[in-house]
Amino acid sequence: MLFCVTATAQIRTAKKKDYDNFKKSTTLLVKDQNPFADYNQRLFEEMQRFWTITPFDVITFQEFEKKRNDNKYSFIILADIKQENLPHVYQFLNFVMGHPTKDFDKMPDLGSVPLSYRDIDEDNYLYKMGIFVQYMQRQALERSLIRNFSLTKLLEVKDGQVKNMELWLLEDELAPDVNTVEKIAQYYPYTVKIVTRDEIQQAITEQREDVAILHKIGPEDTLQYGKGKTWKFIVTVKDAHILYTHSHEVDKQKPDAFLSSDFKNISR
Numbered sequence: 001m002l003f004c005v006t007a008t009a010q011i012r013t014a015k016k017k018d019y020d021n022f023k024k025s026t027t028l029l030v031k032d033q034n035p036f037a038d039y040n041q042r043l044f045e046e047m048q049r050f051w052t053i054t055p056f057d058v059i060t061f062q063e064f065e066k067k068r069n070d071n072k073y074s075f076i077i078l079a080d081i082k083q084e085n086l087p088h089v090y091q092f093l094n095f096v097m098g099h100p101t102k103d104f105d106k107m108p109d110l111g112s113v114p115l116s117y118r119d120i121d122e123d124n125y126l127y128k129m130g131i132f133v134q135y136m137q138r139q140a141l142e143r144s145l146i147r148n149f150s151l152t153k154l155l156e157v158k159d160g161q162v163k164n165m166e167l168w169l170l171e172d173e174l175a176p177d178v179n180t181v182e183k184i185a186q187y188y189p190y191t192v193k194i195v196t197r198d199e200i201q202q203a204i205t206e207q208r209e210d211v212a213i214l215h216k217i218g219p220e221d222t223l224q225y226g227k228g229k230t231w232k233f234i235v236t237v238k239d240a241h242i243l244y245t246h247s248h249e250v251d252k253q254k255p256d257a258f259l260s261s262d263f264k265n266i267s268r
Helices: 016-023 039-050 061-067 126-142 160-164 197-206 260-267
Strands: 005-007 026-030 056-059 073-082 089-097 113-117 166-170 192-195 211-217 229-236 242-249
Touching (some): 016 089, 061 073
Parallel strands (some): 026 056
Antiparallel strands (some): 229 242
């Protein structure tokens, strides 16, 4: 079990003054208290590799409670979020600004990232942590008004640039009718590779300019058919540019996976 903040709605988007405060802040990574989790070490390693815009340090959850109201600090913290109009709780990597509020939901959001449904094994997202760090940094630098990673405000993104890249996918995240390169070719005649989590992590570390990957958020084995939604994001491993977003309700015809219809969408 992950020990993290629980919130009941999506936290509020940062304003210009919050971003101005952020530029002067120290970013504090709030440690997960689970001694068996690899999250703390992986996040710290990826921050060392990619984070350049503010000084950063690591604190405990108890220290977070003492410092969260101070706008000299920004925070990266695991949070369980129950978003408006969605029935399930999701785990986010929350990137927030210190703010004098008692309500975590009202801390200004600088560019948080959804990781998974709550209670999903961290192995499903840790290998992509470098992309999440890059995404948060880009959001803070660009102050994007389009919240592509907000689940309740998910926009349909389809960038034709994906066809010019190698699309690296995990076999276990593909629907049965598109779980090999040969099957995929019927719907998507561009470069696809079936790879491992370790290979994706290495591509992120190497900042491969020619590679994009799938970030899938699905119920895995935590829910029954018809009671969950799968969210799909295709993202470049260098700089975390979002090239495709889509979602579908999980049922017996549409499993918790990247579908043939997704390949059709990105091939157009």
